[in-house]
Amino acid sequence: MKILMVCLGNICRSPLAEGIMKTKLSGDFFVDSVGTISQHEGEHPDKRAIKTAANHGIDISKQRSRPITNVDLENFDKIYCMDLDVYEDVISKAKNEEQRQKISLFLQVLGDHENAEVPDPYWGDMDDFEKVFQLLDKGCNMIAKQLTTVSNS
Numbered sequence: 666m667k668i669l670m671v672c673l674g675n676i677c678r679s680p681l682a683e684g685i686m687k688t689k690l691s692g693d694f695f696v697d698s699v700g701t702i703s704q705h706e707g708e709h710p711d712k713r714a715i716k717t718a719a720n721h722g723i724d725i726s727k728q729r730s731r732p733i734t735n736v737d738l739e740n741f742d743k744i745y746c747m748d749l750d751v752y753e754d755v756i757s758k759a760k761n762e763e764q765r766q767k768i769s770l771f772l773q774v775l776g777d778h779e780n781a782e783v784p785d786p787y788w789g790d791m792d793d794f795e796k797v798f799q800l801l802d803k804g805c806n807m808i809a810k811q812l813t814t815v816s817n818s
Contacts, residue, residue, distance in 0.1 A: 670771070672701075678747045679700065680710040681714050681718055682783075684724070702732060713794045749782060770782070774808050775803065783804075
C-alpha cells in the first residue's frame with residue numbers, strides 16, 4: 666500500500682508525518698510526502714523539523730521537497746492532507762471519484778472533525794514543532810492501526 670502525506674511546502678508537517686509513519690509500518694507499505702506548492706522543490710526539510718524528528722530518533726534529513734503531481738493521485742492508495750486549504754487544493758486536482766476517495770484530512774482519523782487541521786509550525790518556534798510532532802505521532806498511530814487491520818483482514 667502506498668501512503669502520501671501532503672502539506673503546503675513539504676518542508677515541515679508532511680516530512681515529519683512521512684518520517685513518523687515509516688517507523689510505524691512494515692516494509693509492505695511505501696510512505697512519501699509532497700507539497701501543494703513548488704516553492705521549496707529540491708530542498709531538505711526545515712532545520713527545526715529535522716531537529717525535532719532527530720530528538721525522537723527519526724532521521725528525515727535526506728528527504729527532499731517536491732510538489733504533488735497527477736501521477737501521485739493515480740499511484741497512491743491513501744493521501745492525507747494536513748489542513749483544509751491543502752485538502753481543497755488536492756481535491757481540485759483529482760480527475761475522478763476514485764481519486765477523490767483516496768484523499769482525506771490527516772487528523773480526521775482521530776474523529777475530531779472540529780480540530781482536523783495540523784497547524785503549520787513554520788512561523789513558530791521549536792515548541793510549535795514539538796507540538797506538531799506529537800499531533801502527527803498520535804494521528805500516525807491511529808492510521809497505522811487502521812491500515813494494518815485492513816491489510817491483515
